Amino acid sequence: MRRPPELHEYVCVAHVHSLHSDGTGTVAEIAQAAAQADVDVVLLTDHDTLAARDAGEERWWDRVLVLVGCEISPRGGNHYLAFGLERPIDPQARTIAEICSEVREQGGFGFAAHPASRGVPRLGPVARPMPFAELATAGADGVEVWSFVTDTVERLPGARSIPSFLARPAHWLEHPREEVLKEWDALGQHRRCPAIGGVDAHQVGLRVGRRVPVRLMAYRRSFRFLRTHVLTTEPLRGDLDRDRALIFDALREGRCFVATDCFGPTRGFRFWAERGEQTVAMGGEVRGNGWTLRAVAPRPALLRLLRDGAVVDQHWAPALARRIEGPGVWRVEAQLEVDGRPRTWVLTNPIYVRRDEPPGGE
Template sequence: MRIDLHTHSTASDGTDTPTELVRNAVATGLDVVALTDHDTVGGHDEATAAVRALDTPFTLVTGAELSCRIGGVSMHMLAYLFDRAEPELARERELVRDDRVPRAQGMVAKLRELGVPVTWERVAEIAGDGAVGRPHVATAMVELGVVPTVSDAFTDEWLANGGRAYVEKHEFDPFDAIRLVKGAGGVAVFAHPGAAKRGQTVPESVIAELAAAGLDGLEVDHMDHDEPTRARLRSLADELDLLITGSSDYHGSRKSCRLGEYTTDPEVYREIFRRATGAVPISAI
């Protein structure tokens, strides 16, 4: 069984529609995929319909990737199989999502001050109906020839945390995120915790505190983790009795990662399913 528990669609900053994501996951040979758009569940209904239209065994795990910050450090929390109608978590997701537009507009203004002729109209067009974010701004920069790839925009020179054109946004406190996810019957996994090239990472002492607060797992096998980092995180997860997941963090053509590039052990997936009480996976057959 091949399981990818971290993907994005056009509901946030991916380039595949939810339907295309499901079909591409099936074509790639995946058995299970989680749709974890940034701070939104906007793609869940379309992805669910796409799965139910399949004539081959396949499972969709509904989720979201929540934007968090602690001690000035940004981090992401993968939330799986929560009740999306639970009001407290839904309200906080809405606050984060609503702050995305003024934040992106602020980044556009900073880029223009730096001599980059990007426009808000073009960024909004690229984002479409999705939750606008830095990858959409980065895509506009690629179109202008400012940087060769989206990833090259995520540097201190441009859009990385603390970069010249970076703008902060409203984010969850990770302890609150864990409390809200668990309160909505979901499972919480710290996404790419060792991705140092994205900026400052959360110290292991804080990860231990998050584990004590109910964190379920660490995303260890990820394209932004080299082998020594994976080994360190695997050891930490074992020490803290946390689940270990692996995922592609697929964004379609916007990033170089491929669906199923990293996967999660079936036993870990079954444990996530066992712990969740807010929703159940959607199966084609």
Template sequence: MTGASGSIGRRGLLVTGAASAFTLGSVSFASAADSSGVDETKTVRGTLPPGSPDFVYLPVEVPRGVRELAVSYTYEKAVVPAGTQNNALDIGIFDERGTELGGRAHHNSGFRGWSGGARTEFFIRGDEATPGYIAGPVRAGTWHIALGPYTTAPEGLPYAVTITLRYGPTPATPAPVYPPQRAKGRGRAWYRGDCHIHSVHSDGKRTPAQIAALARAAGLDFINTSEHNTYSAHSAWAGLWGDDLLILTGEEITTRNGHVVALGTDPGTFVDWRYRARDNRFGHFAREVRRAGGLVVPAHPHATCIGCNWKFGFGDADAVEVWNGPYTVDDEVSLADWDNTLVSGRSWTPAMGNSDAHKDPDPIGTPQTVVLADDLTREAIQAGIRAGRSYIAESSKVSLTFGAAGGRGLHAGIGERLPVDKDAPVTVRLEVTGAPGCTMHFVTDQGTLFTSAALPASGAGTAEWTTTAAYAAYVRAEVRHAPVVPGLPGPFAALTNPVFLGR
């Protein structure tokens, strides 16, 4: 059965031009008393013009007695001139509690799932839902299918959405089982983690079981589940954690003006993403992340994908992802941009690195953040990241020790300050293992002031350099492979957060 057209008229766009959302006409079904237990299906077709709001809502009037709601959709690609973006349409859904811009899932948000452009169909039922979506009763009321026209061709984006209601008793919803907040650990030690990973619960292809196995094989101590705009994976790790692997829960908040990893939020936390930098709402949602016990980490801030480049500034960030996946030029730009913020030393944002792995052959743990923490717990790992007591390595094969020493037995490690007089001599020392053929570098607020010879085939080596706080406001270390692209530095093997010098 085909419903009325779901097109947005030009006049409608003018009326709602200042809004970030538009609501189409509603889709109604027979009441449960009239359905006789027969599935009902309706299809809505329409065209979204260029300049459509970021989110277009299709209301669905759900009667009582619905056991399962299923949705599928299609949209047409256009013939576009070279260099012009073609159509791309995301999808998600909100239940009868509404679509109001909100915070946490258990605080009156109607969020029930999001798959972006990764799926063409999904279902929600009391006992189960498509990955990316939240199982639970299909209650009576007005639900809203959320369409997100990511990019639109000049002639518009034709779409068709098919909704099927299946009637019958509502299956019981199992209580979610979430990962524990601690693993056995080794007391105060360096712990390796990858905090930006995708599974089948967003646009990844791996199951949580496959990711857990790869994390262990990569020598990781902790991971953070970070699906695009959904928390459905938080309860998908039962049986996969252990004394050797701490699993944190989070979200990759994926807006049209950049992505941010919510790292280690309370399980079941939903953080909204339906805003741009011009809406001046990011500070509110950064506070929501922290209220839920998480860290705010802008992801791949200089990535070149549409909507990926970070536009919100770093005033609300707890750390920033300067190295995302196997080394590319945008990592170099992210590193340089971050380095430019370090000179004050009083209020600085630590760096971290994560794999952003989605599918084979994306390696889990390339790179990984190595954190000095008091224990292998959510709180301790987050404290280490927030304090900058960490370095980034391309794999668990690479280890380093880095610090600075001054007179009278003073010493400062990564993320710390060495409180010396400005003219007092300071010795900076770096020890590296697992980096054959790489060079070691000391970088200050003035630039790279020391470069070693290439490390031997054993991959181990030590570098020392003497400076003063007057000459270097901070020193950080880089370990790099030989250059691959003419005119560019070699890819990273490891890099550290800074040691600050001076009082």
């Protein structure tokens, strides 16, 4: 067995809001909360603004790197988590397809936010649906395949369960939505479509001066539950421009996995393809037959290998290996049993196995 590609792992929290939009924390407070939660990188996405970058707050805060994107927020849904922008984009003046196109024209990339959102009718306008309804046609580069707050709260059995969620979030955290996974797997059969997990952290509460005496869930606490582990080709070294490029390149390429670290540490999880001397990390695209897919976990788990969304192999072990033939969107899910129920622990980005091109590209 060959070793997995040599990569450097950093734990990110994605989809975070600050005082620059509708969060209650300063960027400095968010960076401090991230450090306390053992997070390496914060992907800040305030609504329709790059004010944090303009204020010089995109930088290293001691050991935490804060990178500034934005959540482009059309009314009623089709929100887009965009990174690498030169300037903000007016969400009301364009269709979502035009927004995705302009993000790329600026040299950026993005992820469709909480695509299956359906709201919580009993809570009224404060929890109205915010779906990304045009995922297959809008041209989004990737997808927020699991949204911690949106997906969990919207699946509660009723509004009376919200206090229980706030008291014990992990009790209600189980799996990403099947409808999102299904659409993501279908998109991957036609093009690469990287995925991330988002927190959608606002630290909802009341700020009074420099304090937030009333808050429903602190940043530090919400950063524990759903994270995106990013795998860079070189280590981060404290140079903002270089380190930003490394993180963004990994996100664009899908060299990352979504993890519920609250159920157990996932650092060191890897999924790759190998054939002869070739090795390709998750998010990569390969052609032809004869590839072996491998996954290794930091502890035994139910490792499930999926092809185009269907489970083709699963067993309880710290590693998985399977020689495959034929094309497909291949990815791995790892599950643990917590409180007597199976929970998704790791969700990898796929390895895309395509058919060999005919000679001459015909």
